[in-house]
Amino acid sequence: MFSPLARGLLSVDPASTRNQTDFFTAQMYGDAASKEIAASVRASRPGAA
Numbered sequence: 001m002f003s004p005l006a007r008g009l010l011s012v013d014p015a016s017t018r019n020q021t022d023f024f025t026a027q028m029y030g031d032a033a034s035k036e037i038a039a040s041v042r043a044s045r046p047g048a049a
Contacts, residue, residue, distance in 0.1 A: 004029050010041045 004010050007025050008018045014035075019025055029038070 004034070004038065009034075009038050014038060014042075 004025075007022065007029070008016065009025055009029050012018065029035070
């Protein structure tokens with residue numbers, strides 16, 4: 001599955017063990033645009049500071 005949500009990129013801390021050790025996440029979503037999108041999604045979540 002290629003979903004960033006399913007891989008945890010959009011739903012957990014980007015510094016999580018999963019995101020730090022999963023080579024596929026880095027390969028597919030390691031570019032600047034993907035990181036900006038993930039940060040925007042995290043910032044828009046209810047309760048985000």
